[in-house]
Amino acid sequence: MNKPATPNSFRTGPDEQGMFGIFGGRFVAETLMPLILDLERHWNEVKNDADFRAELTDLSTHYAGRPSKLYFAEGLTKHLREVSSARGLAGGAKVYFKREDLNHTGSHKINNCLGQILLAKRMGKKRIIAETGAGQHGVASATVAARFGFPCVVYMGATDVARQSPNVFRMKLLGAEVRPVTAGHGTLKDAMNEALRDWVTNVEDTYYLIGTAAGPHPYPELVRDFQSVIGIEARAQILEQEGRLPDTIIAAVGGGSNAIGLFHPFLDDKEVRIIGIEAGGRGLDGIEHCASMNAGAPGVLHGNRTYLLQNSDGQIMDGHSISAGLDYPGVGPEHSWLRDSGRVEYVPILDDEALEAFKLTTRVEGIIPALESAHAIAHAVKIVPAMDKDQIVIVNLSGRGDKDVHTVASMLGMEI
Numbered sequence: 066m067n068k069p070a071t072p073n074s075f076r077t078g079p080d081e082q083g084m085f086g087i088f089g090g091r092f093v094a095e096t097l098m099p100l101i102l103d104l105e106r107h108w109n110e111v112k113n114d115a116d117f118r119a120e121l122t123d124l125s126t127h128y129a130g131r132p133s134k135l136y137f138a139e140g141l142t143k144h145l146r147e148v149s150s151a152r153g154l155a156g157g158a159k160v161y162f163k164r165e166d167l168n169h170t171g172s173h174k175i176n177n178c179l180g181q182i183l184l185a186k187r188m189g190k191k192r193i194i195a196e197t198g199a200g201q202h203g204v205a206s207a208t209v210a211a212r213f214g215f216p217c218v219v220y221m222g223a224t225d226v227a228r229q230s231p232n233v234f235r236m237k238l239l240g241a242e243v244r245p246v247t248a249g250h251g252t253l254k255d256a257m258n259e260a261l262r263d264w265v266t267n268v269e270d271t272y273y274l275i276g277t278a279a280g281p282h283p284y285p286e287l288v289r290d291f292q293s294v295i296g297i298e299a300r301a302q303i304l305e306q307e308g309r310l311p312d313t314i315i316a317a318v319g320g321g322s323n324a325i326g327l328f329h330p331f332l333d334d335k336e337v338r339i340i341g342i343e344a345g346g347r348g349l350d351g352i353e354h355c356a357s358m359n360a361g362a363p364g365v366l367h368g369n370r371t372y373l374l375q376n377s378d379g380q381i382m383d384g385h386s387i388s389a390g391l392d393y394p395g396v397g398p399e400h401s402w403l404r405d406s407g408r409v410e411y412v413p414i415l416d417d418e419a420l421e422a423f424k425l426t427t428r429v430e431g432i433i434p435a436l437e438s439a440h441a442i443a444h445a446v447k448i449v450p451a452m453d454k455d456q457i458v459i460v461n462l463s464g465r466g467d468k469d470v471h472t473v474a475s476m477l478g479m480e481i
Protein backbone atom coordinates (compact mmCIF):
# COMPACT_ATOMS: atom_id res chain seq x y z
CA MET A 66 0.00 0.00 0.00
CA ASN A 67 1.26 3.51 -0.81
CA LYS A 68 2.06 5.68 2.12
CA PRO A 69 -0.38 8.61 2.16
CA ALA A 70 1.05 12.12 1.85
CA THR A 71 1.73 13.78 5.18
CA PRO A 72 -1.15 16.18 5.87
CA ASN A 73 -0.67 19.67 7.33
CA SER A 74 -2.67 18.62 10.34
CA PHE A 75 -3.38 15.19 11.76
CA ARG A 76 -6.37 16.56 13.67
CA THR A 77 -8.87 17.43 10.94
CA GLY A 78 -10.38 14.00 10.23
CA PRO A 79 -12.69 12.36 9.53
CA ASP A 80 -14.08 13.78 6.27
CA GLU A 81 -17.82 14.10 5.61
CA GLN A 82 -18.10 10.43 4.72
CA GLY A 83 -16.48 9.55 8.01
CA MET A 84 -13.24 8.51 6.35
CA PHE A 85 -9.74 8.79 7.79
CA GLY A 86 -7.90 8.27 4.50
CA ILE A 87 -9.02 4.82 3.36
CA PHE A 88 -10.26 3.83 6.84
CA GLY A 89 -13.54 4.37 8.68
CA GLY A 90 -16.78 5.11 6.82
CA ARG A 91 -20.19 3.59 7.44
CA PHE A 92 -20.57 0.15 5.96
CA VAL A 93 -23.99 -0.64 7.37
CA ALA A 94 -27.25 -2.24 6.25
CA GLU A 95 -29.63 0.19 4.52
CA THR A 96 -32.07 -0.13 7.41
CA LEU A 97 -29.46 1.26 9.77
CA MET A 98 -28.56 4.23 7.60
CA PRO A 99 -31.40 6.58 8.72
CA LEU A 100 -30.40 5.98 12.36
CA ILE A 101 -26.78 6.72 11.67
CA LEU A 102 -27.67 9.91 9.81
CA ASP A 103 -30.00 11.01 12.61
CA LEU A 104 -27.23 10.41 15.14
CA GLU A 105 -24.78 12.36 13.00
CA ARG A 106 -27.17 15.29 12.69
CA HIS A 107 -27.66 15.51 16.46
CA TRP A 108 -23.95 15.07 17.11
CA ASN A 109 -23.14 17.94 14.75
CA GLU A 110 -25.69 20.05 16.61
CA VAL A 111 -24.36 19.41 20.10
CA LYS A 112 -20.63 19.12 19.57
CA ASN A 113 -20.09 22.86 19.70
CA ASP A 114 -23.15 23.68 21.77
CA ALA A 115 -22.21 25.64 24.90
CA ASP A 116 -25.10 24.29 27.02
CA PHE A 117 -24.29 20.70 26.10
CA ARG A 118 -20.60 21.24 26.91
CA ALA A 119 -21.45 22.94 30.21
CA GLU A 120 -23.68 20.06 31.30
CA LEU A 121 -20.99 17.53 30.36
CA THR A 122 -18.29 19.47 32.19
CA ASP A 123 -20.45 19.75 35.28
CA LEU A 124 -21.09 16.00 35.38
CA SER A 125 -17.46 15.20 34.56
CA THR A 126 -16.39 17.36 37.48
CA HIS A 127 -18.90 16.44 40.18
CA TYR A 128 -19.95 12.94 39.20
CA ALA A 129 -16.86 11.43 37.54
CA GLY A 130 -14.18 13.41 39.41
CA ARG A 131 -12.42 15.27 36.58
CA PRO A 132 -9.91 16.64 35.92
CA SER A 133 -7.88 13.52 36.59
CA LYS A 134 -4.43 14.16 38.02
CA LEU A 135 -1.16 14.09 36.11
CA TYR A 136 1.05 12.31 38.62
CA PHE A 137 4.86 12.23 38.66
CA ALA A 138 5.60 8.51 39.17
CA GLU A 139 8.65 9.07 41.32
CA GLY A 140 9.02 5.48 42.49
CA LEU A 141 8.94 4.06 38.97
CA THR A 142 11.23 6.81 37.70
CA LYS A 143 13.76 6.07 40.46
CA HIS A 144 13.59 2.35 39.72
CA LEU A 145 14.16 2.86 35.99
CA ARG A 146 17.10 5.20 36.71
CA GLU A 147 18.69 2.39 38.72
CA VAL A 148 18.09 0.03 35.79
CA SER A 149 19.71 2.59 33.51
CA SER A 150 22.77 2.96 35.78
CA ALA A 151 23.14 -0.81 36.02
CA ARG A 152 23.39 -0.82 32.25
CA GLY A 153 26.04 1.89 32.37
CA LEU A 154 23.76 4.45 30.73
CA ALA A 155 23.16 6.94 33.59
CA GLY A 156 19.84 7.93 32.02
CA GLY A 157 16.15 7.39 32.74
CA ALA A 158 13.39 9.84 31.75
CA LYS A 159 10.80 11.23 34.17
CA VAL A 160 7.63 9.14 34.03
CA TYR A 161 4.21 10.68 34.58
CA PHE A 162 0.88 8.81 34.87
CA LYS A 163 -2.37 10.34 33.63
CA ARG A 164 -4.65 9.04 36.36
CA GLU A 165 -7.83 7.85 34.60
CA ASP A 166 -7.89 5.09 37.22
CA LEU A 167 -9.20 7.68 39.69
CA ASN A 168 -12.41 8.31 37.75
CA HIS A 169 -15.80 7.09 38.94
CA THR A 170 -16.18 3.40 37.90
CA GLY A 171 -12.40 3.10 37.74
CA SER A 172 -11.41 3.89 34.18
CA HIS A 173 -11.65 6.31 31.26
CA LYS A 174 -14.87 4.64 30.05
CA ILE A 175 -17.09 6.99 32.06
CA ASN A 176 -15.90 9.97 29.92
CA ASN A 177 -17.50 8.47 26.84
CA CYS A 178 -20.61 7.19 28.63
CA LEU A 179 -21.43 10.58 30.14
CA GLY A 180 -21.07 12.26 26.76
CA GLN A 181 -23.23 9.73 24.98
CA ILE A 182 -25.99 9.57 27.61
CA LEU A 183 -26.36 13.36 27.31
CA LEU A 184 -26.54 12.96 23.53
CA ALA A 185 -29.21 10.26 23.93
CA LYS A 186 -31.19 12.60 26.18
CA ARG A 187 -30.92 15.39 23.60
CA MET A 188 -32.20 13.01 20.92
CA GLY A 189 -35.22 12.15 23.04
CA LYS A 190 -34.30 8.47 23.22
CA LYS A 191 -35.83 6.38 26.00
CA ARG A 192 -33.80 3.17 26.04
CA ILE A 193 -30.04 2.50 26.10
CA ILE A 194 -28.31 -0.51 24.60
CA ALA A 195 -24.60 -1.30 24.82
CA GLU A 196 -22.17 -4.10 24.09
CA THR A 197 -19.50 -5.26 26.47
CA GLY A 198 -16.60 -7.69 26.49
CA ALA A 199 -15.02 -7.88 29.91
CA GLY A 200 -17.93 -5.92 31.33
CA GLN A 201 -16.19 -2.60 32.00
CA HIS A 202 -18.13 -0.68 29.37
CA GLY A 203 -21.31 -2.51 30.39
CA VAL A 204 -20.85 -1.32 33.96
CA ALA A 205 -20.10 2.26 32.89
CA SER A 206 -23.19 2.25 30.61
CA ALA A 207 -25.41 0.77 33.34
CA THR A 208 -24.04 3.44 35.68
CA VAL A 209 -25.01 6.42 33.52
CA ALA A 210 -28.34 4.77 32.62
CA ALA A 211 -29.10 4.48 36.36
CA ARG A 212 -28.07 8.09 36.90
CA PHE A 213 -30.44 9.30 34.16
CA GLY A 214 -33.23 6.80 34.76
CA PHE A 215 -33.04 5.04 31.39
CA PRO A 216 -33.71 1.32 31.00
CA CYS A 217 -30.52 -0.34 29.77
CA VAL A 218 -29.84 -3.61 27.93
CA VAL A 219 -26.25 -4.84 27.73
CA TYR A 220 -25.27 -7.44 25.15
CA MET A 221 -22.47 -9.66 26.33
CA GLY A 222 -20.99 -12.79 24.79
CA ALA A 223 -22.09 -15.92 26.68
CA THR A 224 -18.45 -16.93 27.16
CA ASP A 225 -17.73 -13.54 28.70
CA VAL A 226 -20.84 -13.70 30.93
CA ALA A 227 -19.48 -16.93 32.40
CA ARG A 228 -15.97 -15.59 33.03
CA GLN A 229 -16.86 -12.06 34.20
CA SER A 230 -19.50 -12.77 36.83
CA PRO A 231 -18.66 -9.86 39.20
CA ASN A 232 -19.28 -7.33 36.41
CA VAL A 233 -22.49 -9.11 35.38
CA PHE A 234 -23.67 -8.78 38.97
CA ARG A 235 -22.70 -5.07 39.08
CA MET A 236 -24.71 -4.37 35.93
CA LYS A 237 -27.73 -6.12 37.42
CA LEU A 238 -27.41 -4.18 40.67
CA LEU A 239 -27.37 -1.00 38.60
CA GLY A 240 -30.67 -2.07 37.04
CA ALA A 241 -29.44 -3.19 33.61
CA GLU A 242 -30.57 -6.31 31.81
CA VAL A 243 -27.64 -8.44 30.64
CA ARG A 244 -28.41 -10.45 27.50
CA PRO A 245 -25.95 -13.29 26.84
CA VAL A 246 -25.08 -13.75 23.15
CA THR A 247 -24.39 -17.31 22.06
CA ALA A 248 -23.65 -16.61 18.38
CA GLY A 249 -20.09 -17.11 17.15
CA HIS A 250 -17.68 -17.68 20.01
CA GLY A 251 -19.82 -15.70 22.42
CA THR A 252 -17.37 -12.82 22.79
CA LEU A 253 -17.26 -9.06 22.25
CA LYS A 254 -17.45 -9.14 18.44
CA ASP A 255 -20.68 -11.20 18.63
CA ALA A 256 -22.14 -8.92 21.31
CA MET A 257 -21.52 -5.90 19.08
CA ASN A 258 -23.28 -7.58 16.13
CA GLU A 259 -26.27 -8.31 18.36
CA ALA A 260 -26.42 -4.73 19.64
CA LEU A 261 -26.43 -3.42 16.05
CA ARG A 262 -29.29 -5.83 15.29
CA ASP A 263 -31.29 -4.61 18.30
CA TRP A 264 -30.77 -1.01 17.18
CA VAL A 265 -32.29 -1.64 13.73
CA THR A 266 -35.34 -3.37 15.21
CA ASN A 267 -35.97 -0.68 17.83
CA VAL A 268 -35.49 2.36 15.64
CA GLU A 269 -37.76 4.78 17.44
CA ASP A 270 -36.72 4.77 21.06
CA THR A 271 -33.26 3.25 21.30
CA TYR A 272 -29.80 4.78 21.61
CA TYR A 273 -26.78 2.54 20.97
CA LEU A 274 -23.98 3.53 23.36
CA ILE A 275 -20.80 2.18 21.74
CA GLY A 276 -17.87 1.56 24.08
CA THR A 277 -14.84 2.44 22.00
CA ALA A 278 -13.69 4.64 19.11
CA ALA A 279 -14.91 2.13 16.50
CA GLY A 280 -18.16 1.32 14.68
CA PRO A 281 -19.76 3.29 11.82
CA HIS A 282 -19.27 7.05 11.47
CA PRO A 283 -19.90 9.22 13.53
CA TYR A 284 -19.04 6.93 16.47
CA PRO A 285 -15.24 6.94 16.05
CA GLU A 286 -15.31 10.74 15.97
CA LEU A 287 -17.70 11.31 18.82
CA VAL A 288 -16.07 8.78 21.15
CA ARG A 289 -12.69 10.35 20.35
CA ASP A 290 -14.02 13.81 21.15
CA PHE A 291 -15.49 12.69 24.48
CA GLN A 292 -12.20 10.96 25.38
CA SER A 293 -10.00 13.83 24.19
CA VAL A 294 -10.54 15.44 27.57
CA ILE A 295 -7.69 13.13 28.65
CA GLY A 296 -5.16 14.64 26.24
CA ILE A 297 -6.43 18.20 26.58
CA GLU A 298 -5.94 18.02 30.35
CA ALA A 299 -2.61 16.16 30.12
CA ARG A 300 -1.19 18.72 27.68
CA ALA A 301 -2.15 21.66 29.90
CA GLN A 302 -0.99 19.86 33.06
CA ILE A 303 2.48 18.98 31.74
CA LEU A 304 2.94 22.56 30.50
CA GLU A 305 1.96 23.75 33.97
CA GLN A 306 4.09 21.21 35.87
CA GLU A 307 7.19 21.01 33.62
CA GLY A 308 6.92 24.09 31.43
CA ARG A 309 7.14 22.05 28.25
CA LEU A 310 5.60 19.24 26.23
CA PRO A 311 6.51 15.59 26.89
CA ASP A 312 9.00 13.76 24.66
CA THR A 313 6.91 10.60 24.48
CA ILE A 314 3.32 9.63 25.28
CA ILE A 315 2.15 6.02 25.54
CA ALA A 316 -1.28 4.35 25.80
CA ALA A 317 -2.71 0.85 25.41
CA VAL A 318 -4.95 0.18 22.42
CA GLY A 319 -7.95 -2.15 22.60
CA GLY A 320 -10.56 -0.54 20.38
CA GLY A 321 -8.45 2.55 20.89
CA SER A 322 -10.58 5.03 22.85
CA ASN A 323 -8.26 5.88 25.76
CA ALA A 324 -5.32 6.04 23.35
CA ILE A 325 -6.95 8.35 20.82
CA GLY A 326 -8.23 10.45 23.73
CA LEU A 327 -4.68 11.00 24.97
CA PHE A 328 -3.08 11.24 21.52
CA HIS A 329 -5.41 13.51 19.59
CA PRO A 330 -4.54 16.84 21.25
CA PHE A 331 -0.81 16.04 20.71
CA LEU A 332 -0.99 14.89 17.08
CA ASP A 333 0.28 18.16 15.63
CA ASP A 334 3.08 18.55 18.19
CA LYS A 335 5.75 17.09 15.92
CA GLU A 336 8.35 16.87 18.69
CA VAL A 337 6.14 14.49 20.71
CA ARG A 338 6.70 10.81 19.95
CA ILE A 339 3.42 8.90 20.18
CA ILE A 340 3.27 5.16 20.85
CA GLY A 341 0.19 2.91 20.98
CA ILE A 342 0.53 -0.51 22.60
CA GLU A 343 -1.25 -3.56 21.25
CA ALA A 344 -1.79 -6.83 23.08
CA GLY A 345 1.03 -9.12 21.98
CA GLY A 346 -0.45 -11.98 24.04
CA ARG A 347 1.80 -15.03 23.78
CA GLY A 348 3.65 -13.69 20.75
CA LEU A 349 2.89 -12.53 17.21
CA ASP A 350 4.21 -15.69 15.56
CA GLY A 351 1.15 -17.66 16.76
CA ILE A 352 -2.54 -16.69 16.85
CA GLU A 353 -2.74 -15.95 20.58
CA HIS A 354 -2.48 -12.18 20.48
CA CYS A 355 -4.65 -9.19 19.63
CA ALA A 356 -2.25 -7.06 17.58
CA SER A 357 -4.50 -6.12 14.68
CA MET A 358 -2.22 -3.35 13.41
CA ASN A 359 1.02 -5.34 13.68
CA ALA A 360 -0.32 -8.68 12.51
CA GLY A 361 -3.69 -8.01 10.85
CA ALA A 362 -4.91 -6.65 7.53
CA PRO A 363 -7.50 -4.05 6.48
CA GLY A 364 -11.08 -5.25 6.21
CA VAL A 365 -14.61 -4.27 7.22
CA LEU A 366 -16.13 -5.04 10.63
CA HIS A 367 -18.87 -3.34 12.64
CA GLY A 368 -19.52 -0.73 9.99
CA ASN A 369 -16.01 0.56 9.35
CA ARG A 370 -12.88 -0.25 7.41
CA THR A 371 -9.86 -0.84 9.61
CA TYR A 372 -7.06 -3.24 10.51
CA LEU A 373 -8.50 -6.57 11.66
CA LEU A 374 -7.26 -9.95 12.80
CA GLN A 375 -8.32 -12.30 10.05
CA ASN A 376 -7.30 -15.63 8.63
CA SER A 377 -6.31 -16.20 4.99
CA ASP A 378 -10.02 -16.56 4.05
CA GLY A 379 -10.80 -13.16 5.53
CA GLN A 380 -12.64 -14.67 8.52
CA ILE A 381 -12.36 -12.53 11.64
CA MET A 382 -10.38 -14.33 14.32
CA ASP A 383 -10.83 -14.14 18.09
CA GLY A 384 -7.91 -12.41 19.68
CA HIS A 385 -6.18 -13.36 22.89
CA SER A 386 -4.85 -11.16 25.66
CA ILE A 387 -4.29 -11.60 29.39
CA SER A 388 -6.25 -8.38 29.55
CA ALA A 389 -9.89 -8.73 28.54
CA GLY A 390 -10.16 -5.04 27.61
CA LEU A 391 -7.58 -5.37 24.83
CA ASP A 392 -9.27 -8.42 23.40
CA TYR A 393 -11.04 -6.84 20.36
CA PRO A 394 -10.05 -8.20 16.93
CA GLY A 395 -10.16 -4.74 15.32
CA VAL A 396 -9.14 -1.21 16.20
CA GLY A 397 -10.73 2.20 15.71
CA PRO A 398 -10.22 3.46 12.13
CA GLU A 399 -8.34 6.62 13.10
CA HIS A 400 -5.56 4.45 14.57
CA SER A 401 -5.31 2.53 11.29
CA TRP A 402 -4.85 5.82 9.49
CA LEU A 403 -2.31 7.13 12.03
CA ARG A 404 -0.42 3.86 11.65
CA ASP A 405 -0.21 4.03 7.87
CA SER A 406 0.63 7.74 7.86
CA GLY A 407 3.48 7.01 10.27
CA ARG A 408 2.46 9.62 12.86
CA VAL A 409 1.90 7.04 15.60
CA GLU A 410 3.97 3.90 16.24
CA TYR A 411 2.12 0.77 17.31
CA VAL A 412 4.08 -1.79 19.29
CA PRO A 413 3.04 -5.12 20.83
CA ILE A 414 3.64 -6.01 24.50
CA LEU A 415 3.41 -9.64 25.63
CA ASP A 416 1.20 -10.98 28.45
CA ASP A 417 4.28 -11.71 30.58
CA GLU A 418 5.71 -8.24 30.09
CA ALA A 419 2.40 -6.66 31.11
CA LEU A 420 2.23 -8.87 34.19
CA GLU A 421 5.75 -7.82 35.24
CA ALA A 422 4.83 -4.14 34.81
CA PHE A 423 1.65 -4.73 36.84
CA LYS A 424 3.69 -6.18 39.72
CA LEU A 425 6.39 -3.51 39.49
CA THR A 426 3.95 -0.58 39.50
CA THR A 427 2.04 -2.05 42.43
CA ARG A 428 5.27 -2.39 44.40
CA VAL A 429 7.09 0.86 43.62
CA GLU A 430 4.09 3.18 43.26
CA GLY A 431 1.41 1.70 45.51
CA ILE A 432 -0.91 1.79 42.52
CA ILE A 433 -2.54 -1.40 41.21
CA PRO A 434 -2.98 -0.66 37.49
CA ALA A 435 -5.47 -2.30 35.13
CA LEU A 436 -3.78 -5.01 33.06
CA GLU A 437 -4.59 -2.94 29.95
CA SER A 438 -2.69 0.04 31.39
CA ALA A 439 0.11 -2.31 32.50
CA HIS A 440 0.80 -2.93 28.79
CA ALA A 441 1.52 0.77 28.32
CA ILE A 442 3.67 0.89 31.47
CA ALA A 443 5.60 -2.18 30.24
CA HIS A 444 6.65 -0.27 27.16
CA ALA A 445 7.81 2.66 29.28
CA VAL A 446 9.85 0.19 31.33
CA LYS A 447 11.54 -0.88 28.08
CA ILE A 448 12.40 2.52 26.63
CA VAL A 449 12.86 4.84 29.63
CA PRO A 450 16.26 3.51 30.82
CA ALA A 451 17.82 4.45 27.45
CA MET A 452 16.32 7.96 27.49
CA ASP A 453 17.97 11.04 29.03
CA LYS A 454 17.19 12.17 32.56
CA ASP A 455 15.73 15.46 31.37
CA GLN A 456 13.25 13.75 29.07
CA ILE A 457 9.58 13.26 29.95
CA VAL A 458 7.22 10.35 29.29
CA ILE A 459 3.48 10.35 29.95
CA VAL A 460 1.75 6.97 30.29
CA ASN A 461 -2.03 6.80 30.27
CA LEU A 462 -3.14 4.89 33.34
CA SER A 463 -6.46 4.02 31.73
CA GLY A 464 -7.91 2.20 34.73
CA ARG A 465 -7.39 0.60 38.11
CA GLY A 466 -6.52 -3.05 38.50
CA ASP A 467 -8.92 -4.22 41.22
CA LYS A 468 -10.93 -5.99 38.51
CA ASP A 469 -7.83 -7.96 37.49
CA VAL A 470 -6.69 -9.46 40.77
CA HIS A 471 -8.25 -12.88 40.05
CA THR A 472 -6.55 -13.07 36.63
CA VAL A 473 -3.23 -12.06 38.13
CA ALA A 474 -3.57 -14.56 40.98
CA SER A 475 -4.21 -17.41 38.58
CA MET A 476 -1.28 -16.35 36.37
CA LEU A 477 0.92 -16.42 39.45
CA GLY A 478 -0.46 -19.84 40.39
CA MET A 479 -2.10 -18.47 43.52
CA GLU A 480 -5.60 -18.71 44.95
CA ILE A 481 -7.48 -15.82 46.50
Ligand SMILES: *Cc1c(COP(=O)(O)O)cnc(C)c1O
Pocket residue numbers: 172173174201202276277278317318319320321322323324390391435437438463464465
Ligand atom coordinates in the same frame (compact mmCIF):
# COMPACT_ATOMS: atom_id res chain seq x y z
C1 LIG B 1 -11.76 -1.00 28.06
C2 LIG B 1 -10.43 -0.64 28.59
C3 LIG B 1 -9.32 -0.42 27.73
C4 LIG B 1 -9.37 -0.66 26.26
O1 LIG B 1 -10.31 0.08 25.56
P1 LIG B 1 -9.90 1.30 24.63
O2 LIG B 1 -11.15 1.64 23.91
O3 LIG B 1 -8.81 0.82 23.72
O4 LIG B 1 -9.43 2.38 25.52
C5 LIG B 1 -8.12 -0.01 28.30
N1 LIG B 1 -8.00 0.16 29.63
C6 LIG B 1 -9.02 -0.04 30.48
C7 LIG B 1 -8.82 0.17 31.94
C8 LIG B 1 -10.27 -0.45 29.99
O5 LIG B 1 -11.28 -0.65 30.85
